[in-house]
Amino acid sequence: METMSVQEVVVPMCRGLVGYTHTRLPNRFGHVTQSEVIPILDKAIERYWPFMDSDCHKNFRLTVCGTFLPKCSTGSNAIVLPCRETCFSAKRGCSQKLKQGGTKWPNRQLKCNRFRRKRQGSCLKAVPNHMAPAPLRYAYCEQNTFSACANLSLQIRTLPNMFLQSDERIIQLEMNQYEALLQSRCHDNLAFLLCGVFAPFCPNDQQPFVLPCRETCEEVEMACAEEFQRLYRGLPWPAKLQCHRYPSGSSQQACATPNDAAIA
Structure with missing residues (x-):
């Protein structure tokens, strides 16, 4: 048994x-x-x-x-x-x-x-x-209020995100899961990746939102995946942070990097 x-x-x-x-x-x-x-x-x-x-x-x-x-x-x-x-x-x-x-x-x-x-x-x-999530709402280009995003150069975000989340309480609860990983300082751009995934950045054109570039995601994953496994009982890198989900900087689709002061 x-x-x-x-x-x-x-x-x-x-x-x-x-x-x-x-x-x-x-x-x-x-x-x-x-x-x-x-x-x-x-x-x-x-x-x-x-x-x-x-x-x-x-x-x-x-x-x-x-x-x-x-x-x-x-x-x-x-x-x-x-x-x-x-x-x-x-x-x-x-x-x-x-x-x-x-x-x-x-x-x-x-x-x-x-x-x-x-x-x-x-x-x-x-x-x-x-x-329990509140009903879906659309919040285009509002101030980013999530705690992990306070020091980013990009401070305007749009909801819902790519996972159809618009309830800030629930998004914050999910982002809180990564607090120990953030505290580990495994990569300087981890907060940027998390914020761009859960509260994507506001564009200046007609796109619904702009996500982090795949290259930034890959750098963070390479630096943090082992620490994530150590902190979270051997779990693999989270599904929502899988880098194939995000556009490459060389593609036609706009994406954001930590050095961007605004989204063109």
Whole structure:
């Protein structure tokens, strides 16, 4: 029988965003570390991440995270999974938007009938309200208020970002995940990359926003990936910071570098 272990939740999709801080592994799929969970989330669940961020339903993230990283039940070996009602409410709330986005509810991983009902015992009922994204709003070229961005030369940002996030509370919670990495000073441009990803820069033309250049991202990843693994239980470089997502400085699409004082 595998030994169960209590671990702090460090998976970026879930950390600080679901109302609990620790998980107990192995989970129902047999994953014993969070670094084993990540490839499954990336392969099977990553395409659903924008729907979590834009809030197709406040319980969608809790259902995903609670399934793969069940909450640790203090004082016992029990794990706390999402309630059946929690799962079904997310499925009802998200199915139409998922269909519009060309995908559907991940029944293979998130089959709601597998979970217990609320009346059958302890389960994850709902994400706390302050961790549920507000409805999508458009904020074009506003002052950047995120703490990590205070010293950048580019201080005007546009929301929503490329992940359809517009709720500043939720964006700040996600950016807070990287505080230990920022404190490590692994690269001078880490803050620039994080700010350009989560709160992209305001252009002076008709583009919706301008992202960091791929070359800057690659420099930061090369310097910080090993430190990230050390700090976050062996996890790979985060999906949202994968450099292929961002335009090259040699391409036709505009991008920003740390030396830019303004976006032309």
